[in-house]
Amino acid sequence: MSSYSITEPPARHKWIAGVLVVTYAIITLLPLVWIVATGFKTPADAISYPPKVLFEPSLEGYVNLFTTRTRIGDEALAALPPPETWYEEIVRDRGMVIAGPSRYGERFLNSVIIGFGSTFLSVFLGTLAAYAFSRFRVPLADDLLFFILSTRMMPPIAVAIPIFLMFRQLGLSDTHLGMILLYTAVNISLAVWLLKGFIDEIPREYEEAALIDGYTRFQAFYKVVLPQAATGIASTAIFCLIFAWNEYAFAVLLTSGTAQTAPPFIPTIIGVGGQDWPAVAAGATLFLLPVMIFTIFLRKHLLRGITFGAVRK
Amino acid sequence: MTETPIDRAARATPPSVARRVRGLSDRAIAWIFVAPTIFLLLAVNIFPLIWTIRLSFTNFRANRPNREVEWVGLRNYERILTDSDIWLTMQATAHFLIWTIVLQVLIGFTLAYLINKKFKGNDLWTTIIVLPMMLSPAVVGNFWTFLYQPQIGLFNYIVEFFTGIPASSFEMIGSVNLAPWSIVIVDTWMWTPFVMLICLAGLRSIPDYIYEAAEIDRASKWRQFWTITVPMVLPFLMLAVLFRGIENFKMFDLVVQLTGGGPGSVTELTSINLKREAFEKWRTGYASAYAIILFVTVFGLASIYVKALNKVKER
Numbered sequence: 001m002s003s004y005s006i007t008e009p010p011a012r013h014k015w016i017a018g019v020l021v022v023t024y025a026i027i028t029l030l031p032l033v034w035i036v037a038t039g040f041k042t043p044a045d046a047i048s049y050p051p052k053v054l055f056e057p058s059l060e061g062y063v064n065l066f067t068t069r070t071r072i073g074d075e076a077l078a079a080l081p082p083p084e085t086w087y088e089e090i091v092r093d094r095g096m097v098i099a100g101p102s103r104y105g106e107r108f109l110n111s112v113i114i115g116f117g118s119t120f121l122s123v124f125l126g127t128l129a130a131y132a133f134s135r136f137r138v139p140l141a142d143d144l145l146f147f148i149l150s151t152r153m154m155p156p157i158a159v160a161i162p163i164f165l166m167f168r169q170l171g172l173s174d175t176h177l178g179m180i181l182l183y184t185a186v187n188i189s190l191a192v193w194l195l196k197g198f199i200d201e202i203p204r205e206y207e208e209a210a211l212i213d214g215y216t217r218f219q220a221f222y223k224v225v226l227p228q229a230a231t232g233i234a235s236t237a238i239f240c241l242i243f244a245w246n247e248y249a250f251a252v253l254l255t256s257g258t259a260q261t262a263p264p265f266i267p268t269i270i271g272v273g274g275q276d277w278p279a280v281a282a283g284a285t286l287f288l289l290p291v292m293i294f295t296i297f298l299r300k301h302l303l304r305g306i307t308f309g310a311v312r313k
Numbered sequence: 314m315t316e317t318p319i320d321r322a323a324r325a326t327p328p329s330v331a332r333r334v335r336g337l338s339d340r341a342i343a344w345i346f347v348a349p350t351i352f353l354l355l356a357v358n359i360f361p362l363i364w365t366i367r368l369s370f371t372n373f374r375a376n377r378p379n380r381e382v383e384w385v386g387l388r389n390y391e392r393i394l395t396d397s398d399i400w401l402t403m404q405a406t407a408h409f410l411i412w413t414i415v416l417q418v419l420i421g422f423t424l425a426y427l428i429n430k431k432f433k434g435n436d437l438w439t440t441i442i443v444l445p446m447m448l449s450p451a452v453v454g455n456f457w458t459f460l461y462q463p464q465i466g467l468f469n470y471i472v473e474f475f476t477g478i479p480a481s482s483f484e485m486i487g488s489v490n491l492a493p494w495s496i497v498i499v500d501t502w503m504w505t506p507f508v509m510l511i512c513l514a515g516l517r518s519i520p521d522y523i524y525e526a527a528e529i530d531r532a533s534k535w536r537q538f539w540t541i542t543v544p545m546v547l548p549f550l551m552l553a554v555l556f557r558g559i560e561n562f563k564m565f566d567l568v569v570q571l572t573g574g575g576p577g578s579v580t581e582l583t584s585i586n587l588k589r590e591a592f593e594k595w596r597t598g599y600a601s602a603y604a605i606i607l608f609v610t611v612f613g614l615a616s617i618y619v620k621a622l623n624k625v626k627e628r
Contacts (some may be wrong), residue, residue, distance in 0.1 A: 009430045018432035024424060025441045028502060032444060034467055035456055047465045049480070125349050132346035136339055151358050153611045155563035155584045158604030161591050162361035162368070165375060185357030188350055217342050248451035248566035249584075253592060267455035267570055277459050284452050295447045299440055303510050306446075310552060311514050 035288070038281035046277045060094075061278025063087045064271065065104050065286075069096040104283055107265040111287075113176055114261055115244040118183035123237045125184070126191030127229070131221060133192065134199040135207075151189055152308075156249035164254060174255045182250055187240040190308055194239065197309045198232025199225065235301040238294050245291060262287050369602035376595040389602035399603075401578065402586045408493055409500070409568075409582060410561050414554055416501045421508025422550065426542075428509075429516040439513070443506045450503065454570035457499050461485040486572050492580050496568050500561065508553045515549030516542070548626045555618055562611050583607055 009017075038046050040057040069091055080097070083089040091098050132138055163182060164173070172178030202225060210220040226233075252264040266283045269276055295302070303311050337345070369389055373382045393399055424442065428435050445453070460468040461484075469480035485495040519541065527537045565584040568574070574581035574589075581589075587607070591600035 014430050014432040017427040017430035018434070021424060021427050021432070021435070021438050021442075024420075025438045028442055028445060028506075030467070031453075031457065031460060031502070032448075034460065038459070047462075049465050049470075051465065051467050051470050125353065128346035129350040132343040136343035138343055138347055150612065151354075153559055153563075153615060154362075154608050155565065155587065155604070157563075157565060157584050157588045157591060158365065158607060159358075159361060161375075161597060161601055161604065162364040163357070164592075165364070165597075166361060181353075182357060185353050188353060192350060217337065217339060221342075242447060246449035246451075248449065248570075252451075253588075263449050263451040263566075266452050275459070280459075281456065284456055287452055288448050291447050291449070292444055295444060296440060299436075302443065303514055306507060307511065307552065307556065311511055311549065 032288075035281050036285050038277055039285045041278050041281075043271065043276065043278055046281075058090075058278075059087070060090050061276075061282040063090050064276055064279040065269065065282045066102055067091065068099045068102050069094075070099045071096050102269075103265065104262075104269070107260055107262045108287070110176070110259055111245060111261040111263075114179045114183060114259070115241050117176070117180040118187060118244045119237050119240040121180065121184040122187040122191045122240050123195075123233060126188055126195050126236065127226075127233060129188075129192045130195035130199050131225060133196050135204070151186075157253070160250060160253045163250070167254060174257060174259050176259050179251070179255065179259050179261070182254070183244040183247065186247075186250075187243055190243075191236050191240055193309050194236045194305060195229070195232060197304065198229050198236070201232075202228045232301075235298055235305065238298050239305040242291055242294060365601045365604055368598050369605050371598040373598045373601075374595050375591075375597040385598070389599045390606065392599065393603055393606060398578075399586070402581050402583055405493065405578070405580060406562065406582045409496060409564065409580075410558065412494075412497045413500045413504070413561055414557055416497065417505045417508045417557060418550065418554065420501070421505045421553070422512045422546070424505070424509045425512035425516055428513055439510075443510065445503045446506045448503075450567035451570050453503065454499065454567040457571055458486060461495060463487075487576060489576055489579050492572050492576055496571055496580055499567060499571060500564070503567070504557060504560075508550075508557065511549050511553040512546055515546035518549075519545045544628075548622065551618075551622045551625060555615065555622065558618075559611060559615060563607075 037055075039061045040059070041052070041055055042058045042060050045052050045055045045058075046061075067087070072095070074095065077092065077095060077097070080092075083092050088098060167173040167178050170178075172181070206224050206228065207220045210224045211217070215223065246263065247261075248263040251261045255261065255264070262283070266280060266287060267275075269280050269283055271279065298305065370384060370386060371382050372385050372389075374380060428439055457468075460466045463469055463484045464481045466480070468485065469483070472478055472483075473480040483491060485491050485498075523541055523545075524537060527541060532540070563584050564582055565588070568580060568582055569585055569588070572580040574585040578586075587600060587603055590596050590603060
């Protein structure tokens with residue numbers, strides 16, 4: 001056989017490896033599948049024994065997630081005009097009426113505002129700094145990775161003590177601006193370092209050619225370097241977004257009413273007698289789904305992002 | 314290179330004119346580009362750190378900002394280092410750290426090794442395996458408390474299904490013996506893919522010709538594994554352990570949602586303990602000293618570890 005190679009594993013090994021990996025993947029996926037499935041169960045189905053794999057899907061979890069409801073007496077319920085919408089009908093079937101919207105929508109929106117705000121800021125500032133670190137001799141450049149790692153060694157709770165005091169002084173506690181600035185500061189060292197790696201890979205010759213053609217440095221930066229770094233900037237942005245999106249410790253300590261994001265909120269969704277699991281699962285599904293989709297987009301640069309650029313494929 | 318008329322013209326331009334034509338000097342641009350980042354890092358990273366150091370020598374309480382603050386010297390540090398509860402916390406953290414790292418390295422390396430056999434569709438399955446790691450630990454941790462419910466939880470049911478131990482006979486989160494393992498299991502589920510990805514990068518960095526040479530020398534597969542694969546993946550594996558070690562030393566979100574440090578304080582890791590001191594008991598000065606001790610510990614251990622890592626890389 002001409003195509004025979006020593007390093008190509010035999011077909012039987014490949015098959016065994018494939019079966020083992022797929023088995024692991026299915027096991028690891030189970031909790032996630034369970035989150036999605038529980039979101040579509042009725043409360044009774046969610047807590048049945050044995051756990052129900054096949055069930056009649058219901059949107060009750062989603063309705064409960066977005067509404068607050070009050071129980072009223074049977075007579076009062078009978079006296080009401082017939083329900084106008086499908087979600088009112090679901091609630092009425094449980095002997096309740098919708099009292100108003102829940103706070104989930106607000107919390108989700110806060111996550112979006114703070115996530116995108118801090119991502120935009122860290123990528124914007126990070127790209128500028130990364131360009132300078134990559135192309136000019138700047139003092140501190142060599143200490144940067146060390147600095148990133150050392151800021152990540154501090155437990156968030158430890159950093160939260162002075163931040164908490166500082167925000168109280170400056171009136172930034174529980175504000176969107178405060179959280180955006182905080183997440184930007186946490187993300188920026190990662191952003192600078194990742195982007196420096198991406199910009200280092202763009203040959204200097206392109207810019208030099210542009211400079212000779214009469215571009216200023218600044219024009220060369222945004223007309224030549226930026227378009228070349230676009231994929232790098234996009235994947236850095238997704239990493240920053242995922243961090244801000246998932247962050248819990250700062251959010252739970254520094255926000256309460258107006259600027260609270262979804263991660264501290266979702267675990268507090270309760271129903272009658274404990275957590276309302278279908279509603280929690282529905283909230284989690286909506287919250288986790290964007291990240292799952294982003295992860296698939298990020299596949300190629302995933303490793304670089306999670307190791308702060310220490311391992312590049 | 315031949316000199317063109319343009320080059321000559323460019324050389325003749327006086328610097329002051331050149332600057333007006335070409336815009337700002339490189340040096341100015343470098344500073345303008347870097348300054349906002351440096352400022353932000355100083356304001357939100359360095360300044361708070363210095364403030365924490367200062368607070369650690371006082372008896373300040375953040376819930377009573379008007380009370381007079383006393384300078385207490387090293388008393389906070391002394392009290393922490395002699396407190397037996399803190400040593401229990403450290404033990405809980407050590408249990409969590411050691412077991413998560415052992416399990417993640419074993420499973421992560423095995424998976425990477427299997428994926429590197431390049432079976433059909435390995436890219437797709439790798440992406441699926443990676444998913445848990447990217448998700449919000451607090452949200453996922455909260456949902457795991459549902460999976461761990463004794464009567465109705467999926468986890469307990471699966472254990473019953475495979476081992477016959479009744480699902481309602483054990484509580485992963487509620488029992489003193491099992492709770493430390495409940496957090497190890499979830500963390501391993503979540504972060505094994507991280508170790509796997511790094512090992513995979515290590516395995517893929519080994520050039521084929523090394524194996525080909527070994528094959529010509531008639532080295533057995535077993536021997537090739539121990540003398541080529543393992544030593545060449547080791548630096549990558551050590552890097553993965555460094556990251557997981559730092560991350561799990563400061564673990565907060567996942568565990569606080571799963572067990573909240575309980576039952577009693579068997580899963581009260583250092584970060585959860587610190588949160589209790591700082592934001593429930595409001596002993597800000599004491600907690601600041603605690604934070605500094607933790608920081609110095611991680612920093613010291615990580616520095617030693619990085620030195621070892623560099624030695625392995627040099628070999």
